[in-house]
Amino acid sequence: MKTIALNEAYQKFASILDGVTHGEEFLIGTPSVPVAVVIPVHRGKPIRQPGTARGQVKISADFDSPISDFQGHM
Numbered sequence: 001m002k003t004i005a006l007n008e009a010y011q012k013f014a015s016i017l018d019g020v021t022h023g024e025e026f027l028i029g030t031p032s033v034p035v036a037v038v039i040p041v042h043r044g045k046p047i048r049q050p051g052t053a054r055g056q057v058k059i060s061a062d063f064d065s066p067i068s069d070f071q072g073h074m
Helices: 006-011 013-021 068-073
Strands: 002-005 026-029 034-038
Touching: 002 006, 006 013, 006 026, 013 026, 013 034
Parallel strands: 002 026
Antiparallel strands: 026 034
16 A cells, blocks of 8 residues: 555545556555545456356266165155
8 A cells, every 4th residue: 555645645636546446555644644545446246257167167977867875865
C-alpha cells in the first residue's frame, strides 16, 4: 500500500484512480493522521464460461451402473 500526502492526493487524484484500476492501494493522509484508504472495488466472481474444462474430465462408460457395495440398500 502506497502512502500519499493529502495535498499530493488532491493534485494527483486522476493518477491515483488509474493506479487503483490496476490493483494498487493507497493510504492518504497527513504524516501523523491517516485520512482515507483507496482500494479497488471487488467486482465479485468472474462470469463462468461453459466448455473451459473440455477434455479435462473423463467419465467412465459404467458411470451410471449400480454399485455392488450398495445392492443390499436398494
